[in-house]
Amino acid sequence: MNKKHDIAILFAIALTLFLLEITIRIIENDISGNRNHINDIPNIVDQISKDQRPSVLFLGNSLINEAVDVGQLSASLNDTYRLNKITPDGTSIWDWSMIAKNQLFDSNVKLDYLVIGFAWGLLNDETQPNPSRLGGYFAKLSDLSLLIKYGMDEFAQVSEFFIGMTSKLFVNREAVRNKLLDSLVPHYKQFVRAQNQAGAPDDTTQVKQLRAPPEDYKMLNKLIDQLDREGGKLIAIAMPIEAGYEISEELSKLLEKRAYLYMDYRSLFEAETEMYKDGLHLNDKGRHLFTSKLAKIFNPEMSGK
Amino acid sequence: MLFNSYIFWAFFVVVIMLYFRLQHKYQNRMLLIASYIFYGYWDYRFLSLIFISTVVDYFVALKIADSDDSKIRKRLLLLSIATNLGFLGFFKYYNFFSNEFASILSSFGVDTSLPVLNIILPVGISFYTFQTLSYTIDTYRKKIDPTDKFLDFALYVSFFPQLVAGPIERASHLLPQILQVRKLQGAAFSEGLFLVVSGLFKKIVIADNMAPIVNTIFSKPVSELSGFEVLIGLYAFAFQIYGDFSGYSSIAKGIARWMGFELMWNFRNPYFATSPSDFWSRWHISLSTWIRDYIYIPLGGGRLGNFLTFRNLVLTMFLGGLWHGAGWTFIVWGLFHGAILVVYHAIDAVKGKDYFTNPSSLGKHILFVVVLFHLTCISWLLFRAESMRQVADMLYLLSTDYRITDYSTYALANILFFVAPLMFFEYITERKSDLLYLVKASSFTQYVSYLYMVLMLLFFVPLQKQVFIYFQF
Numbered sequence: 001m002n003k004k005h006d007i008a009i010l011f012a013i014a015l016t017l018f019l020l021e022i023t024i025r026i027i028e029n030d031i032s033g034n035r036n037h038i039n040d041i042p043n044i045v046d047q048i049s050k051d052q053r054p055s056v057l058f059l060g061n062s063l064i065n066e067a068v069d070v071g072q073l074s075a076s077l078n079d080t081y082r083l084n085k086i087t088p089d090g091t092s093i094w095d096w097s098m099i100a101k102n103q104l105f106d107s108n109v110k111l112d113y114l115v116i117g118f119a120w121g122l123l124n125d126e127t128q129p130n131p132s133r134l135g136g137y138f139a140k141l142s143d144l145s146l147l148i149k150y151g152m153d154e155f156a157q158v159s160e161f162f163i164g165m166t167s168k169l170f171v172n173r174e175a176v177r178n179k180l181l182d183s184l185v186p187h188y189k190q191f192v193r194a195q196n197q198a199g200a201p202d203d204t205t206q207v208k209q210l211r212a213p214p215e216d217y218k219m220l221n222k223l224i225d226q227l228d229r230e231g232g233k234l235i236a237i238a239m240p241i242e243a244g245y246e247i248s249e250e251l252s253k254l255l256e257k258r259a260y261l262y263m264d265y266r267s268l269f270e271a272e273t274e275m276y277k278d279g280l281h282l283n284d285k286g287r288h289l290f291t292s293k294l295a296k297i298f299n300p301e302m303s304g305k
Numbered sequence: 306m307l308f309n310s311y312i313f314w315a316f317f318v319v320v321i322m323l324y325f326r327l328q329h330k331y332q333n334r335m336l337l338i339a340s341y342i343f344y345g346y347w348d349y350r351f352l353s354l355i356f357i358s359t360v361v362d363y364f365v366a367l368k369i370a371d372s373d374d375s376k377i378r379k380r381l382l383l384l385s386i387a388t389n390l391g392f393l394g395f396f397k398y399y400n401f402f403s404n405e406f407a408s409i410l411s412s413f414g415v416d417t418s419l420p421v422l423n424i425i426l427p428v429g430i431s432f433y434t435f436q437t438l439s440y441t442i443d444t445y446r447k448k449i450d451p452t453d454k455f456l457d458f459a460l461y462v463s464f465f466p467q468l469v470a471g472p473i474e475r476a477s478h479l480l481p482q483i484l485q486v487r488k489l490q491g492a493a494f495s496e497g498l499f500l501v502v503s504g505l506f507k508k509i510v511i512a513d514n515m516a517p518i519v520n521t522i523f524s525k526p527v528s529e530l531s532g533f534e535v536l537i538g539l540y541a542f543a544f545q546i547y548g549d550f551s552g553y554s555s556i557a558k559g560i561a562r563w564m565g566f567e568l569m570w571n572f573r574n575p576y577f578a579t580s581p582s583d584f585w586s587r588w589h590i591s592l593s594t595w596i597r598d599y600i601y602i603p604l605g606g607g608r609l610g611n612f613l614t615f616r617n618l619v620l621t622m623f624l625g626g627l628w629h630g631a632g633w634t635f636i637v638w639g640l641f642h643g644a645i646l647v648v649y650h651a652i653d654a655v656k657g658k659d660y661f662t663n664p665s666s667l668g669k670h671i672l673f674v675v676v677l678f679h680l681t682c683i684s685w686l687l688f689r690a691e692s693m694r695q696v697a698d699m700l701y702l703l704s705t706d707y708r709i710t711d712y713s714t715y716a717l718a719n720i721l722f723f724v725a726p727l728m729f730f731e732y733i734t735e736r737k738s739d740l741l742y743l744v745k746a747s748s749f750t751q752y753v754s755y756l757y758m759v760l761m762l763l764f765f766v767p768l769q770k771q772v773f774i775y776f777q778f
Contacts, residue, residue: 006495009751016756159311173764180764185718187711195517 021169024176028168031175034089038137044084045103051082054112056298057104058085059096063239064117066281069291076295081112088137092122094129094152097219098138101226111232113260117239123251125150125216131157135164136171150219193278217254224258233260240268240290242279263297265290306346308556309508316343317560324564329486333460336564340465344428347469351427354392359462361388362437366444366451378445385441389434396426401631429469431628435595437462440476442599449477457483464566466557470550472571472591479568487565495744500559503743504552506758507727511548513767514723515541518716523689527698532706535699537716539682542689544724547575550589573740574731576681579673580653580661581646584681596625611654618650619643629688634696638687645680723765726757 029036048055058064065087074083086099096116104111121127129152139147144161152158164171182188224234236259238247244266255262268290269275275286282290306313320339324332345352365385369378410416440461443449452458461480467473522530522538530538554571561568571590578584585593597606601621607614619640626639653660664670683700690696734742743754 002491003494005748006498009748009755012752013756013759017759155312155315156310159315169763173766177764181719181722184722185715187715191712191715195521 017169021167024169024172028172031172031179035172035175037086038088041086041099041103044086045107045109048082048084048111049107049109053080053082055082055084055110056113056115057111058083058087058115058117059099060087060115060117060239061091061122062087062089062281063119063241064115064237066277067117067239067287067290068294069287072288072291073295073298076292077299090130091133092127092129093118093124093219093223094127094134094147094150095138097223098134098143098147100223101143102138102140105226105230108230111227111230113233113235114227115235115237117237119239119241119266120245123217123220123236125218129157131160132164132171135161136168141165151216217251220254221258235259235261235263238262238264238266240265240275240282240286242269242273242276261297265293268293306343308553309505312346321563332487332564333457333483336465337456337460337463340460340463340468343465344463344468347428348425351430354427354430355433355463356459358389358392358434358437359459361385362441362462363451363455363458366441367453369441369444370451382441382445386438389438393430393434396424396430398627398631399424432471432473433462433468435592435628436473436475439473439595439599440480443476449480452480452484454484464561466561466566467568470553470557471589472554472557472569473595474568474591479566482566489563489565492744493562493565496741497559497562499741499744500555500562502755502758502762504555504557504559505762507548507552507555509552509767510758510761510765511723511727512545512552513548514719514765515545515548517767518719519545519689521712522716523691523695527695527702530699530702531708531710531713532702532704533709534713534716535686535702536682537713537720539686540720541716542685543576543678543682544720546685546688547572548727551575570740574735576678576728577674577731577735578677579664579670580649580677581642581680582649583662584677585642585646592625592628596621596628600624611651614650615647618646622646633693634687634690637693637696638684641684641687645684730754 024031029039048057058068058070065085068085070083070085074081077083086103088095100114103109116123129147131147131152134143134147134152139161144158147161148158152161160170178188178192227234236255247264247266252262252264269282269286273279275282275289277283277286306316316339320335323335327335341352341355344355362385365381369381372378372381440449440451440458444451458480460483461474461476464474464479464483518541519538522534522541551572558568558570569591573587573590575584575587578587601617604617604620605613606617609617620643622639622643623636624639625642626635626637629635629638649661661673664673686699687696690699730743734740739745743751746754
């Protein structure tokens, strides 16, 4: 085979990938509800900025998304507040800090209350970032130096950040994978979820754990600083999870000191398995009770301030 | 640096760009520096071991070639063997043998506490020590002439594509390629491309997607498993280790090909083997031929009658097992392979030499392949298990419990999804007796195959990155 032939094959593959890239950009919102939600973030922010009522934004991942019924809460608060959720799946402080910076603070959106729902070490800088998702959706090129400063400094992470900025095909690979395997492999969701919950029993994880430096909350502190400057208030909620989890003393102290409200709801439904649909996310009953709990606590606080 | 990392490919782009701008002599110097950077990126302290091996074997080989005194030649060879096996023995086997020695003494009532050292196993030590040993042994046997070019010899020892996980190249094959000006033949780019892409596919898509299944099954208490799950776990591990190791070898061969080097094939569709000897002529070929040439044949090979042949086979495979790791499971793994080699040789002796290698019907051929694959899977149980207790418990389950569970159907579907296309492709290359079939296939076949591999590499990168299994050996 001659070089021309090889180049023709490579060109055909590159062209196919390019067409797939265009296709995925067109159908992106149909890939999953999560992608649709991510692409809807600018609209949510727009709604907040246009509404004259005091605003409450729930920021987090599926834990708080599944736990808060905005309609129920809004009715409980007599529709006095503009309530919104930005809760992309599988996100952590890396994504939340970039969403807050780029979508809210840099756009001068007035936010009265930012409610962050977290679990485990999701507020810790040591949580592993998803560089391609940050590059593709939440961060700008100018944020890269900041992300490197926060610890996203591995060559592979920076490379994935750049690829994520340029290719939606790459950013959405996990969603495509899950959709395809879910349709072909029996019990796919069940065992992948179990595998993710069990953690990673491989050598690389152990190495990371051994080398993990002390806890650091640079991103969280920066987010609170920015929120303070904009006159907003942080409400932090440690979300309930069936198996429970530890929160470090350092984080508790930090939230007690710097958050407007810190609510530790880890044991809200202790040993009440009927509140969860999969051990992590609340079901309808759990959601209703959690939202009622929020309303009871929020109402006097919000009306009083 | 791992072949499946971004940093390696950034490194390789720099290397290849410099490579084609330099003359032969400076290409070799640059490759030597690149090889030391490649290895030092993991742990620079262990570069000293490679350097010492290089210096010792360089001078020993020259002295052996200069001397006509057989005693001096033998002493020099022993110096090389002692140096290389000394490093290997200390880093790889010290703790195992000191623990076993202490437990033997304590069984005789002698309490002793030999120091247990916190030793890190240098990556690839088993590979490069065997490679450099073959150089001094071949010089001693007058099969090759040693080179007086130290830096070129240093490149032979440390050539980065195959430094940490082989193929274990012989000096007679690789050294002339280093010493002579290399020319890129017409198909070098296509072959390199096929080897690199298919190697990445085997590692990232096959091996790394089998890893979570294997880890789940081997980390569960045996009481929570069914025999069918164990069987599926063994299938998954069979393809994990194959994808992992043959993928690495393929990438190594591919990137070397792009620089004009021709490394040996390390794998030739091993799961299509019909007998254990056939398997070992297809699996980790560079190690099995090394063991054949430097252990089995010097022991007498198959020339001394059945009994001594059987002894030589078992002894050779025992040492092969020990090469893989300092642990009883590896030793029993080697002995198991020795035992099945003996059994198949015995059947050959009765039925005729072609009985397994040239089956009389398609049905027999398929039967032989299936039986040998399952025997290999049992050997992989020994290879992967944490202890002999786990081996025994899993073997008991395998023979008594055939419950089909949700997890086993999930895992089996995963194996079929990821592995079946690879096995189909290997079946074609087996039928055509051409491992580079794709390079010569029609444009449409090439386009579809490459697109499939690229898309799988894009979409099916596992969430957890896995290191190469053979780095630990």
